[in-house]
Amino acid sequence: MAVSIIGAGESPYTRHPQAGTTSSRTIADAVTRALTDAGLTPGDVDGFAVSSFTLDPDHAIDLAWKMGFELSWLMQDTNGGASAGNMLQHAVHAITAGDASVIVLAAGDLMDNTAFAKLVARYNSATENHLTPLPLAGPNALFAMLTSRQMEKFGLGREDYGRIAVAQRQWAAGNPGAVYRTPLTLDEYLGAPLVANPLGRFDCVPPVTGADAIVIVADERADGKRKAKVLSVTASYNADNQVGDGLQTGLRKCAPLAWERAGVSPEDIDIISVYDDYPAMVVAQLLDIGILTDGADIAEFIETRILSRDLPLNTSGGQLSAGQAGSAGGLHGLVEAVRQLRGQAGDRQVHAKTAAVSGYGMVLYRHGSCANMTVLEAAQ
Amino acid sequence: MSALIQTCTNCSASYFPARLICRHCHGTEFADDKVDAGAVETTTRLSNGYQIATVTCPGDVYLIARIIGGTAEAGDRIRLTNDPSDDAAVAAFVPLHGTEL
Numbered sequence: 001m002a003v004s005i006i007g008a009g010e011s012p013y014t015r016h017p018q019a020g021t022t023s024s025r026t027i028a029d030a031v032t033r034a035l036t037d038a039g040l041t042p043g044d045v046d047g048f049a050v051s052s053f054t055l056d057p058d059h060a061i062d063l064a065w066k067m068g069f070e071l072s073w074l075m076q077d078t079n080g081g082a083s084a085g086n087m088l089q090h091a092v093h094a095i096t097a098g099d100a101s102v103i104v105l106a107a108g109d110l111m112d113n114t115a116f117a118k119l120v121a122r123y124n125s126a127t128e129n130h131l132t133p134l135p136l137a138g139p140n141a142l143f144a145m146l147t148s149r150q151m152e153k154f155g156l157g158r159e160d161y162g163r164i165a166v167a168q169r170q171w172a173a174g175n176p177g178a179v180y181r182t183p184l185t186l187d188e189y190l191g192a193p194l195v196a197n198p199l200g201r202f203d204c205v206p207p208v209t210g211a212d213a214i215v216i217v218a219d220e221r222a223d224g225k226r227k228a229k230v231l232s233v234t235a236s237y238n239a240d241n242q243v244g245d246g247l248q249t250g251l252r253k254c255a256p257l258a259w260e261r262a263g264v265s266p267e268d269i270d271i272i273s274v275y276d277d278y279p280a281m282v283v284a285q286l287l288d289i290g291i292l293t294d295g296a297d298i299a300e301f302i303e304t305r306i307l308s309r310d311l312p313l314n315t316s317g318g319q320l321s322a323g324q325a326g327s328a329g330g331l332h333g334l335v336e337a338v339r340q341l342r343g344q345a346g347d348r349q350v351h352a353k354t355a356a357v358s359g360y361g362m363v364l365y366r367h368g369s370c371a372n373m374t375v376l377e378a379a380q
Numbered sequence: 381m382s383a384l385i386q387t388c389t390n391c392s393a394s395y396f397p398a399r400l401i402c403r404h405c406h407g408t409e410f411a412d413d414k415v416d417a418g419a420v421e422t423t424t425r426l427s428n429g430y431q432i433a434t435v436t437c438p439g440d441v442y443l444i445a446r447i448i449g450g451t452a453e454a455g456d457r458i459r460l461t462n463d464p465s466d467d468a469a470v471a472a473f474v475p476l477h478g479t480e481l
Contacts, residue, residue, distance in 0.1 A: 125397075126397040130474070130475045131444060133475040134444070134445070136432065141426060141432040144432075145424050145433075145434050194425075196425070198424075242442070365397055366444060
């Protein structure tokens, strides 16, 4: 696979979007930033994919038209937290097949209180018919129960999840784009109001308005540019049919192939972006992709590898501190990995040659149904 | 009032929420079965005071319910209802099948 990411951009995340903000404008802002980062213009683009919950009544083609893209490849994705991996998986093959040579992937949403309430109430028909009438407004209760099952299975306590939130907030201090950058103490985490026990306020991602975008090209177009070479992308959808405890994600099925195709093993990875809708899902995905080995002392790993920053994990602050910009949550971790591999991570820059990025999302009824995994390598 | 669980008329596999094709026998004919009770697997208490539970029923059925008429603990056997006002005694409220298919 000879495809690389040569540009990344993020429209600044905000909790309080200005009047007149739209999803389309926010996405276009991220796209412009990514193209500028890549040293390209809209006229260079011949492939475009977008994921957004709030484009209605527009679609990918409307956005492409309004941004002046003339295309030979177009895709619209609907997979939320797994959108980035899905779009990337398709884009890599489109470039390899010669269907396009410069592809922009974008995701973003205007996610104010009204948009968030509308999204979670009608997330899908199962939610609309069986969860919203309970009433239930969003997935906190579902992941509270999942977290309880994980605590019981592995003997974890609230303080273990708290150390993940505290560590990510430390990383956020080095990211001007994160909405929450003030250091968080474990006492503050434990003392915050409970949202759905055992989940407190700092276990839940803050909805923000924002967008992310990346630019992907065939390697021969990336000569001389710092790039993040795509070593592998694999996916697994409906791995458990919503049956069982939800503690294993589809990554359990698709990660081994991602490592094999990349020719890289978990211990070789320098930086990891894991989809962090809740700290329990960070633990679940680290187990599924093999960074945490089955049977390991998870509490000790969190303290000695994550809290210590020995393992650079979600170095943007993740969604827990940077914010969750709707569908862009799926692309946020990939943008951060690309920035780290291209040496653009500012105060939070780590020495990184290889990166792993996991996607997870689309709660059909009880937990996420979509998962994918990307392995990247820094190259010139 | 009971919970309504979708059952494959060919192989009797159970589903909630409803599916289009049976993943066991690939049949497409289903009926709704009334199920009167389940087992509480996990619970959580929301900041608005509501208790939400995962309730399991035979056939790998997992229901998300609101506990009404009292409180529930993991391991409890609990009555199922699709009527949120049916709260004279403790029960798990499971909203009906809708028209999602």
